[in-house]
Amino acid sequence: MPSVQERLDSVIAEFADLDGREKLQLLVDFAKGLPPLTAEYQARKAAEDRRVHECQTPVFLWMEADDDGKARLVAEVAPEAPTVKGFVAILAEAVAGRPLAEAAALGDDILERMGLADVLGMMRARGLHTITSRVRKGLLEHAASAPS
Amino acid sequence: MAEYAHPDVLVSTEWVAGHLHDPTVRIVESDEDRALYVQGHVPGAVEIDWITDLQDALCRDYIDKAAFEKLCAERGISNDTTVVFYGDKSNWWACYAFWVFKLYGHKDCRIMNGGRKKWELDGRPWSSERVSYPRAHYTASEQDGSIRALRDEVLKHCKAGKQLLDVRSPEEYRGERMHMPDYPNEGACRGGHVPGAVNVPWPMNCNDDGTFKSVKELEKLYIKELKMKRRSPTIAYCRIGERSSLTWFVLTYLLGFGNVKNYDGSWLEWGNCVRVPIAKGPEPGPIAAVSA
Numbered sequence: 001m002p003s004v005q006e007r008l009d010s011v012i013a014e015f016a017d018l019d020g021r022e023k024l025q026l027l028v029d030f031a032k033g034l035p036p037l038t039a040e041y042q043a044r045k046a047a048e049d050r051r052v053h054e055c056q057t058p059v060f061l062w063m064e065a066d067d068d069g070k071a072r073l074v075a076e077v078a079p080e081a082p083t084v085k086g087f088v089a090i091l092a093e094a095v096a097g098r099p100l101a102e103a104a105a106l107g108d109d110i111l112e113r114m115g116l117a118d119v120l121g122m123m124r125a126r127g128l129h130t131i132t133s134r135v136r137k138g139l140l141e142h143a144a145s146a147p148s
Numbered sequence: 149m150a151e152y153a154h155p156d157v158l159v160s161t162e163w164v165a166g167h168l169h170d171p172t173v174r175i176v177e178s179d180e181d182r183a184l185y186v187q188g189h190v191p192g193a194v195e196i197d198w199i200t201d202l203q204d205a206l207c208r209d210y211i212d213k214a215a216f217e218k219l220c221a222e223r224g225i226s227n228d229t230t231v232v233f234y235g236d237k238s239n240w241w242a243c244y245a246f247w248v249f250k251l252y253g254h255k256d257c258r259i260m261n262g263g264r265k266k267w268e269l270d271g272r273p274w275s276s277e278r279v280s281y282p283r284a285h286y287t288a289s290e291q292d293g294s295i296r297a298l299r300d301e302v303l304k305h306c307k308a309g310k311q312l313l314d315v316r317s318p319e320e321y322r323g324e325r326m327h328m329p330d331y332p333n334e335g336a337c338r339g340g341h342v343p344g345a346v347n348v349p350w351p352m353n354c355n356d357d358g359t360f361k362s363v364k365e366l367e368k369l370y371i372k373e374l375k376m377k378r379r380s381p382t383i384a385y386c387r388i389g390e391r392s393s394l395t396w397f398v399l400t401y402l403l404g405f406g407n408v409k410n411y412d413g414s415w416l417e418w419g420n421c422v423r424v425p426i427a428k429g430p431e432p433g434p435i436a437a438v439s440a
Contacts, residue, residue, distance in 0.1 A: 021278070024186040080236055082183040120182065121199030
């Protein structure tokens with residue numbers, strides 16, 4: 001099973017040679033791959049404060065750990081924010097089923113390496129960095145509390 | 149039914165649908181999320197992005213006159229083109245792009261009422277085709293200082309107790325919502341508002357379908373309740389000048405205010421300025437404390 005880093009490297013390679021518009025198109029494609037919340041998470045969405053308040057569009061994130069210490073990112077992103085949705089989908093695919101410590105080592109340079117930082121501009125890129133650090137923090141908390 | 153002060157500046161989705169192939173019209177999408185345009189745009193529309201197209205990368209300012217001329221030429225916009233702006237978020241960014249076009253003196257700018265949301269609600273088609281037009285010729289005017297307020301002018305305006313509108317959320321206005329962990333984007337050193345500013349959150353201008361409220365509703369809010377005067381100089385601001393360009397549009401074109409400026413430096417500048425006073429809490433606050 002490829003590591004988080006290997007998965008991200010392969011996504012980054014997909015983005016590398018595309019022009020700005022094609023990069024955005026690929027993000028839209030990734031956004032379509034983010035599964036809708038299950039009934040369980042729909043219920044939790046109403047009961048828990050999982051909204052990322054820093055984001056102007058509604059984004060809900062759950063950083064989860066399975067019983068065997070494997071990471072999982074569950075998310076709902078409003079359809080009017082395909083950039084955020086696509087980026088979250090990439091993170092979710094990268095960490096799924098990988099050990100918490102490995103998943104929590106998500107880098108801050110993903111956007112830059114995809115060449116998206118320039119396409120989006122600094123202010124939007126910072127918003128996405130917020131999401132990366134949220135995910136990392138949530139996974140680290142699980143890693144810290146998990147029995148080794 | 150009473151009409152907006154400048155009704156021609158607002159067009160319906162129906163009008164746009166009828167002018168998709170009109171060579172004298174260029175439709176421009178401006179969004180918070182750039183991927184929306186790629187996903188699907190009004191057929192034939194070009195994109196102008198508020199960050200990567202309209203902002204100077206080196207100086208915190210708009211692109212200069214030459215860069216604006218180049219941008220218009222590349223999008224097939226000439227001086228006599230009717231430019232219709234629309235976008236997401238009830239047309240925030242569309243109004244912002246409209247404002248920048250006015251800054252450089254473009255004559256015929258319009259907003260598609262309701263933006264992306266209304267186009268969708270009306271069941272009109274989206275296109276994901278690449279759009280390009282033959283290069284046009286464009287000559288811009290020098291920046292029009294009558295619609296843009298810079299920091300020192302805002303300070304004088306504030307000291308004189310003139311009409312000042314803060315269009316951010318009540319939490320931002322009161323100064324409660326400025327510490328945002330992990331979000332350098334909101335980086336202001338102080339939370340609050342410009343002393344004397346009245347809080348009129350931008351959504352009060354809009355209906356749920358993204359269209360603007362009726363002239364009657366807008367007059368009730370600004371003229372009757374807030375007792376604002378159409379002839380008095382007015383400055384609007386928000387965090388970076390995008391939401392306030394929507395309010396600038398409403399006051400100028402829908403209500404016919406004669407002298408409205410957008411302070412694009414907004415809270416991201418004011419909340420970071422050294423020796424510039426702020427007010428906290430729900431009240432506009434004492435103007436006497438301001439020493440300019």
